[in-house]
Amino acid sequence: MTRLRxxxxxxxxxxxxxxxxxxxxxxxxxxxxxxxxxxxxxxxRRLPGISEKVLTQALREMEADGLVDREVHDVVPPKTVxxxxxxxxxxxxxxxxxxxxxxRRLDRMTEAAAAS
Numbered sequence: 467m468t469r470l471r472x473x474x475x476x477x478x479x480x481x482x483x484x485x486x487x488x489x490x491x492x493x494x495x496x497x498x499x500x501x502x503x504x505x506x507x508x509x510x511r512r513l514p515g516i517s518e519k520v521l522t523q524a525l526r527e528m529e530a531d532g533l534v535d536r537e538v539h540d541v542v543p544p545k546t547v548x549x550x551x552x553x554x555x556x557x558x559x560x561x562x563x564x565x566x567x568x569x570r571r572l573d574r575m576t577e578a579a580a581a582s
Contacts, residue, residue: 486527486531487557492524495525496533496558498512499554506522506546506548534548534549535549535550537549
């Protein structure tokens with residue numbers, strides 16, 4: 467899905483919701499930020515495999531979509547902290563039932579594989 471889709475107002479609600487979490491890392495970032503504010507370096511350490519470029523891009527997109535706040539502290543060296551907005555926290559809570567469904571699906575797949 468493209469970034470353009472996230473700005474399209476002529477789509478169904480599910481598509482509009484998925485558009486803002488589309489991508490490999492955004493749901494993981496939402497999950498990590500649920501526990502509180504994090505600096506970018508902390509997020510990179512908690513998400514092995516994500517590059518600095520991809521992390522920055524995902525956080526900027528999430529900020530543009532109103533899911534995260536970016537707070538820059540005027541200190542040397544500069545300190546940036548990301549946290550969920552109320553809007554982002556609401557989305558994160560709504561993803562809980564979807565996560566539960568996903569875990570049940572994985573359990574079924576594991577059981578089916580063990581039975582074969």
